Amino acid sequence: MAVDTVINKYGGEILATGVTFEEYLERFDGMHCELVDGNVIKMSPITIQHQDIFGYLFVLLGAYFDFAKNGRVITQPFTQRLPNVQPKREPDLMIVLVENFERIRESFLDGPADVCIEIVSEESASRDYMTKLEEYQAGGVVEYWLFDPLRSVALFYRLNSNGLYEPQSLDDEGNYRSARLPGLVIHVPTLWQTPLPGLSSIVKSVQEMLK
Numbered sequence: 001m002a003v004d005t006v007i008n009k010y011g012g013e014i015l016a017t018g019v020t021f022e023e024y025l026e027r028f029d030g031m032h033c034e035l036v037d038g039n040v041i042k043m044s045p046i047t048i049q050h051q052d053i054f055g056y057l058f059v060l061l062g063a064y065f066d067f068a069k070n071g072r073v074i075t076q077p078f079t080q081r082l083p084n085v086q087p088k089r090e091p092d093l094m095i096v097l098v099e100n101f102e103r104i105r106e107s108f109l110d111g112p113a114d115v116c117i118e119i120v121s122e123e124s125a126s127r128d129y130m131t132k133l134e135e136y137q138a139g140g141v142v143e144y145w146l147f148d149p150l151r152s153v154a155l156f157y158r159l160n161s162n163g164l165y166e167p168q169s170l171d172d173e174g175n176y177r178s179a180r181l182p183g184l185v186i187h188v189p190t191l192w193q194t195p196l197p198g199l200s201s202i203v204k205s206v207q208e209m210l211k
Contacts, residue, residue, distance in 0.1 A: 013042040021081065021088060029107050032077050035088040043090075044123045049149045053119050054092055056196045057147075061095065063206040064184050071097040071114065071181075079108040080116070082139025089132060093117040095143075097180065112140040114180055120148035133157065137165045143178060147191060154188045183210045 015028070017039050024035045032043050046054075054075075061073040076090040094113035096104060103111040116136050118128045128146055136144045137159070144157040144165065156176050157165035170176050176186040184206075190197065197205070 015040040015042050024088065025079070025107055029077070029079070032090070034090055035079075037086065044121065046119075046121060050119050050121055052194075052196050053147060053149055053191055056191065056202070057093055057117065057119075059199055059202045060186075060206065061093065061184075063203045064181070064209075067206060067210050068181075068183065069098075071095055072101075074104070074109065074113070080113060080139075081108055081110055082112055082135065082141070085135050085139040087135060089135065091116040091132075092119050095181070112136070112142070114141075115143040115145060115178070116141045117145045117147070120146065120150060122150060125150075133165065137163070142180065145176075145186075149192065152192045154186075154191065185209050 015033065019027075019035060019038055019040050021035065024033075024040060028035075028040050034041050034043065058073060058075060065071050065073060072095075074094045074096060076092050078094070079088050079090050080094060081088055088108075091113070094109060094117070095115035096109065097114045100111070100114060103109055116132075118124070118132060120128045125148070128148075133144060133146075137157075140159070140163070142159050146153075146155045146157075148154070154170075154176070156168040156170075156178075158168050158178075160166045168176065170188060174188045176188065178184065
């Protein structure tokens with residue numbers, strides 16, 4: 001049922017209420033929305049800094065998987081349906097490893113990504129730092145990466161044997177390495193540079209990582 005446009009506790013405009021997941025996919029797929037408590041929430045526009053970091057990470061991960069052949073990166077708008085988690089989110093980026101490709105459907109991911117990546121904007125801070133962390137943990141997303149260009153902060157979480165997120169440390173040079181992505185190095189200080197490295201530079205750096 002359509003409702004008047006309002007800004008609400010979900011941090012976006014309510015476009016419709018009482019919507020099932022199947023209705024959401026049919027009516028709102030690809031519209032940069034999320035389904036929360038049966039409400040279709042339109043996400044706020046992103047900033048140019050958000051777009052630049054998104055583009056850098058997409059190229060970096062895309063190049064990595066092109067060489068490593070062990071997974072793929074999926075960008076929003078693409079819905080993730082987590083087990084036992086009501087909200088249906090569209091992470092900025094998702095990593096799905098080869099062994100979990102069967103979860104990829106035509107217009108949504110049916111189960112947890114191996115890694116969910118969110119880039120924080122002013123309106124999404126509490127949602128990204130707290131709400132989505134709890135949801136991704138409960139839904140079995142193995143790693144959650146959070147990049148906050150407003151505060152120059154990057155956080156990396158990994159599920160432990162008890163199914164709880166543990167913060168992961170960077171090395172002395174500001175690098176993060178994931179055991180699930182052999183050879184890949186995320187150099188966090190690079191993310192706050194202006195301008196960010198271009199396509200040829202990123203591809204060359206990935207080649208060096210995987211030598």
